[in-house]
Amino acid sequence: MYNILICDDEEDIVRALKIYLYNETYTLYEAFNGREALKCIEEHDIHLVLLDIMMPEMDGISAMVEIRKKSNVPIILLTAKSEDSDKVLGLNVGADDYITKPFHPIEVSARVRSQLRRYMQLGGGAVRPDVVRIGGIELDDKEKKVTLDGEEVSLTPTEYEILKLLMQNPGQVFAPGEIYRRIWNDQPFGSENTVAVHIRHIREKLEIDPAEPRYLKVVWGQGYKMEKGREQ
């Protein structure tokens, strides 16, 4: 049983979200501005907050700052502001994820599930030597197994090798030719396209929105890189 707080000044949006997220395992609370949200978190044991930014009385960013003073609860920002600068601000101040309006219901529930799983199940995972972890992705080189927010993801051996290379060197940009040389142990004569296709497949398996990847990022015109997780 998880308690989720939905906070938005638009009653219609709150209601729609409640409908989407409604199932046996979630208990849904609602708030219509930042102050109510803070009060709700005081009163109840909340496991996840969906927070709008632009609200009367107290906006989402200020509310989030207040929440972060006391709690480590996952916060997903939900906003009409889609500028890069807004996203960066939100994530820097303490948000765990970011959804822009108008959102797709499936995306919302996927992101909610992902955050809850990580927070509730993997929160205090022990550090194991053969395991590389970035965000919700865990690569266990001993068992040749990759999990995303605790759920196993099935990858082909080549995809696994590529992901391993990228995850072991987070933040480093690998050109497709370089990846080809490392994985296939061969000179890439026009085979960079193959690498690109593999990367796309990996992204489709790991990312909620492959067009806006959180982990496996495309550096256009240069190569690919794994985002450095905030945990590192």
Place this chain on the structure above:
Amino acid sequence: MSAEKKLTGSIPAKIVAFFLLAISFAIAGAGTVMTLYMAEEGIYHNGKRVLVEEGLEEMAYRDYCYLRGMDGFLLNSPDKIADYCEGTNLRVEIYSGGSLLWGNYDGEESLAVYSFDTFAHTVYSDGTGRLEAGNVSDKDSGNTANSYRIKLYIDGDLSAADGYRSLYSLLITLYDLRYAIPIGAIAAVILFFVCFVFLMCSAGHKNGREGIVPSLLNAVYLDVCICIYGGGMILLALLAMDFWHSINDILELIAEVTVFGTAMTVWTTLFCMEAMTRLKLGDWWKNTLIYILFGWVGKVARGIVRGMLSLLCKIPLVLNTMIAFLGLCILEFVGLIFWGSGELAVVWCMEKAVLFFVVLYAALICKKLQEGSEALAGGDLRYQIDTSHMFLDFKEHGENLNRISQGMAAAVEQQIKSEHLKTELITNVSHDIKTPLTSIINYADLISAEQTENEKITEYAKVLLRQSGRLKKLLEDLVEASKATTGNLEVNLQPCEVGVLLAQTVGEYEEKFQDRQLQLITRQPKEQVMILADGRHLWRVFDNLLNNICKYAQENSRVYLTVEERDGEVQIIFRNMSRYALDISAEELKERFVRGDRSRHLEGNGLGLSITESLVELQNGHMDIVIDGDLFKVVLEFQEICCGSGEHLL
């Protein structure tokens, strides 16, 4: 006024006036000559008799000369004298020493008597009536020359028709007309001037034509006309001089004056009319040979000067000034050597040395100002000219230029600010629209997911969902287009390997293309090609273009994605066959809200290509669209950068 205009324009009037002019001049000329002659003869204060006596004297003298014989040696024989007097009004008496030697004067009344004294050495005799030498010879102690008196009598009746009678009648006529002739001459002069003025006024006018009509002679240059006129005048004058020598009496004088004077007047009048016509036409000096020659010479000179100047302009300013200055110095120096003294040369050298630095300094300032104005013209509004080392007008000029750049910079800043405000407005409005749109999308989705017997509701909800989805896309594109076109987008240019981008693109689009049975063929040069671009924006460009291709390409066709490198320019070319006929120009396609399929079979808002172009231009690239039948081609052009620096940055 109009009557006069008509008169000045009518050709018969002009001809009449012209003839009147000629005749009046002839009369005036003749009258003047006659009047002068009469004044000379004293017609106005002496009596008629004196007039006749004096008028005939000349003729009588000529007769006397004939009678006396040649060279003073001879005296014609009485027979010859008698023969000579036969049929004339002349009667002769010859005296020697007071006694009559010979005579045919019979004592009738004579009109005038003229007596001449002469010496003669010999007197011819034909044997019948020998004339003896008189007492005169005694004085001279020799018979070589004797004194004679010859008396000439003019017959009072003038019974014979000879020169005396005609001259006499002329003189009488003149005497009778002695007051009429000057008056007539004056009248003729007045008429002459009237005609002349009329002709001058009418010159160039022609009935039925507006304004001044150039004559047929207009094609001839004015100075050529003057030469022809002068030549004619000189010819006439020569002819007149020729005739002048053979003038014998007053009648011939009158005739000559009349004929040549009139001819010259007519000639002059013709010339004056021509000149007047041109004067009235205005710009008469342009129709002269001299003007044209000078104009031609001027043009050639100007061309030469301009050529020299343009040649000089190609040499940088400072060098230019120095060359001019040194050239002048050398010229002066040469002059000084030839005409100057030693002390002067020293002073001159010192003065030039000082002047050299002054000129150099001024040229350097000019160069600085030129650079500043060039920067300003090139759009660098932050450029400020350092005026601290400048003086006088240079300083003022430099400060003015600085002020211009400041003013312009302020204006540009204002412009940028307003562009920012515009984008901000669009962004804010789109935020406000997004919130209600979220609800619309969500509830439409909920309705469509609802289990209901009424299928129509589901169907309608799907329409709502689809259309609100389009609205969402349109909003996003609108914001992006506004940002991209106003340059309100952060652009982070980095070296970007085109080959890698191509591979990544293929990876992203492989499946999408396969779904549409499109075959993507990429071609690129063997060497690495690097360009300076913002990877994310460039990907947006690729994404838009490839999305377009997916949407509009003919199924089962090939799509070519080619990279070409030529002279430091990298061309990325997208080529595909269109599914629909492209009845639209490339220029139109780039405009906002224009779509390739006019009938709008497919979704889209027509902002794609506009955004794409703006994004390409933000990255200092250039986008070209070529439509060739069904072939749709997009060419992106970027500057290539050196590979070395690219790898260093990687």
